[in-house]
Amino acid sequence: MTSPALAPVPWAEVWGQDTAVRTLQAAASDPANLAHAWLITGPPGSGRSTLAYAFAAALIAHSSDDVDTMQQVLARSHPDVTALRTEKVIITIDEARALVERSYFAPSAGRYRVLVVEDADRMTERTSNVLLKALEEPPERTIWVLCAPSDADLLPTIRSRVRTLRLKEPEVADVAELIRLRTGATPEVAEQAARHAQRHIGMAQRLATDESARLRREQTLRAVLSVRGVRTxxxxxxxxxxxxxxxxxxxxxxxxxxxxxxxxxxxxxxxxxxxxxxxxxxxxxxxxxxxxxxxxxxxxxxxxxxxxxxxxxxxxxxxxxxxxxxxxxxxxxxxxxxxxxxxxxxxxxxxxxxxxxxxxxxxxxxxxxxxxxxxxxxxxxxxxx
Known part of the structure; x- marks a missing residue:
C-alpha cells in the first residue's frame, strides 16, 4: 500500500490502488497503451473518482514536472477537463448531449481533452445511447473516463467500447489506518468507522469525525431490530x-x-x-x-x-x-x-x-x-x- 504522502502529484490522493496507478501511469506516458475510453469500476469508497482525476491530470499535463497544470485539473478548474457528476437521481439526456458536444472541442492548453463521468451507472438506456457514437469515433486527443461500481451497471454496447480497470476493495484495517492518519481519530473510533462503513473511505471518514452520524446509525439499526409488526x-x-x-x-x-x-x-x-x-x-x-x-x-x-x-x-x-x-x-x-x-x-x-x-x-x-x-x-x- 502506497502512502499518499509519499506518492507524486497527481497520484498523491490515490490510496491502496497501486496496480491501477501503474496501469494508468503507463497509459498516460505512452500513446501505444492509451485507450480512447476507460471505465473505472470498484465498490463505493474505493476511490474511482479520485483515480479518474489523477489520470486526467497526468494526461493533460505536458510532463511529470508540469505540477501547476496537474493541480488545476485536480481542482476541476482546467479548461481541458470536463466533469459530469449529477446531483439528481439520474443523468439526463440533455446533460449527456452537452458533454458529447464538449468532447469535440480540441484541447485548449493541454495534451488531451478529458471527459470524466463520475456517475455513469446513473444513465438510463436512452441516455447511454447518446454517448455511443462519441465513444465509437472519438476525436483525436479526446479521452473519456467513466466511473461506476461495476461494469454490469452499464449497457453491453458501452462496455464493448471502453477499457475496464477494476479497483480492489481495501481491508478494514487499512481503511482504519488511513482514517486515523487523515482525521486524528483514535484507533478504536477509526476501526469502528471503517467497519461500519464497510470499507467505504468517504463514509468512514464522516463516521469518524461526526459523533451524531455514528449515533444516528446505531439508533436506526436498533429501531429496525425493534420492528415487530405492521404498526412498528x-x-x-x-x-x-x-x-x-x-x-x-x-x-x-x-x-x-x-x-x-x-x-x-x-x-x-x-x-x-x-x-x-x-x-x-x-x-x-x-x-x-x-x-x-x-x-x-x-x-x-x-x-x-x-x-x-x-x-x-x-x-x-x-x-x-x-x-x-x-x-x-x-x-x-x-x-x-x-x-x-x-x-x-x-x-x-x-x-x-x-x-x-x-x-x-x-x-x-x-x-x-x-x-x-x-x-x-x-x-x-x-x-x-
Whole structure:
C-alpha cells in the first residue's frame, strides 16, 4: 500500500490502488497503451473518482514536472477537463448531449481533452445511447473516463467500447489506518468507522469525525431490530425517511445558500435587495436545481440506511451459517445472535433479497416511504407483502 504522502502529484490522493496507478501511469506516458475510453469500476469508497482525476491530470499535463497544470485539473478548474457528476437521481439526456458536444472541442492548453463521468451507472438506456457514437469515433486527443461500481451497471454496447480497470476493495484495517492518519481519530473510533462503513473511505471518514452520524446509525439499526409488526414497521419507516430528509437538508442548505448568494452577486444584488423581474426566473431555475439536489440527497441518505441494514442481516445470516469471524455490527452482537437463533436462514435471505430490490426500486423514483414500509413489513413477517 502506497502512502499518499509519499506518492507524486497527481497520484498523491490515490490510496491502496497501486496496480491501477501503474496501469494508468503507463497509459498516460505512452500513446501505444492509451485507450480512447476507460471505465473505472470498484465498490463505493474505493476511490474511482479520485483515480479518474489523477489520470486526467497526468494526461493533460505536458510532463511529470508540469505540477501547476496537474493541480488545476485536480481542482476541476482546467479548461481541458470536463466533469459530469449529477446531483439528481439520474443523468439526463440533455446533460449527456452537452458533454458529447464538449468532447469535440480540441484541447485548449493541454495534451488531451478529458471527459470524466463520475456517475455513469446513473444513465438510463436512452441516455447511454447518446454517448455511443462519441465513444465509437472519438476525436483525436479526446479521452473519456467513466466511473461506476461495476461494469454490469452499464449497457453491453458501452462496455464493448471502453477499457475496464477494476479497483480492489481495501481491508478494514487499512481503511482504519488511513482514517486515523487523515482525521486524528483514535484507533478504536477509526476501526469502528471503517467497519461500519464497510470499507467505504468517504463514509468512514464522516463516521469518524461526526459523533451524531455514528449515533444516528446505531439508533436506526436498533429501531429496525425493534420492528415487530405492521404498526412498528410504519413508524420506523417514517422515522428513517424523516432522519434522511433532515440529514440531506443539513448537507445541502449551506451549498444552496452559497449558490443563491453567488447568483445575486453576479446580478449586482445583495441579500435582501428587491429582486427585479428579470432575475426572478433565474432564481426560480436555481430553486428547481436545489430541489433536485435535495431529492438526490434524500435518496442517497436512504440508500446509506439500506446499506447499513444489509450489513445487519448479512451478520445474521453469517451467524446462522456458523461464521462469526467477520461481524460488521459487533456492538449489536447480542441482538443479532437472538435473531439468528429465532429465524431460519431462508427468512434472513428473504429480507436481504427485498433489501436489494428496495435499493433498486429507489433508483427508479419509487416513493421512499412506501418502499421502506414494504421492506419493514417483510422484516417483521419474513414474507414479502
Amino acid at each position: 414497521a410504519v413508524d420506523v419507516a417514517g422515522h428513517i425517511v424523516q432522519a434522511a430528509t433532515d440529514d440531506a437538508k443539513a448537507l445541502t442548505t449551506e451549498q444552496d445558500d452559497a449558490d443563491r448568494a453567488s447568483l445575486l452577486r453576479t446580478m449586482g444584488l445583495a441579500e435582501g435587495d428587491p429582486v427585479p423581474p428579470a432575475v426572478r426566473s433565474q432564481l426560480a431555475l436555481l430553486e428547481e436545481e436545489h430541489k433536485r439536489r435535495a431529492r438526490r440527497g434524500l435518496h442517497d441518505g436512504i440508500d446509506r440506511v439500506l446499506t447499513d441494514m444489509q450489513s445487519l442481516y448479512r451478520d445474521i445470516v453469517m451467524l446462522q451459517l456458523g461464521r462469526s469471524d467477520s461481524i460488521i455490527n459487533r456492538e449489536l452482537l447480542s441482538e443479532i445472535e437472538q435473531i439468528a437463533q429465532a429465524w431460519t436462514p431462508q427468512r434472513t435471505l428473504t429480507v436481504l433479497d427485498h433489501l436489494a430490490h428496495t435499493r433498486q426500486s429507489l433508483q427508479h423514483n419509487v416513493a421512499p416511504l412506501l418502499a421502506l414500509e414494504s421492506l419493514l413489513v417483510t422484516v417483521s413477517s419474513g414474507r414479502k407483502p
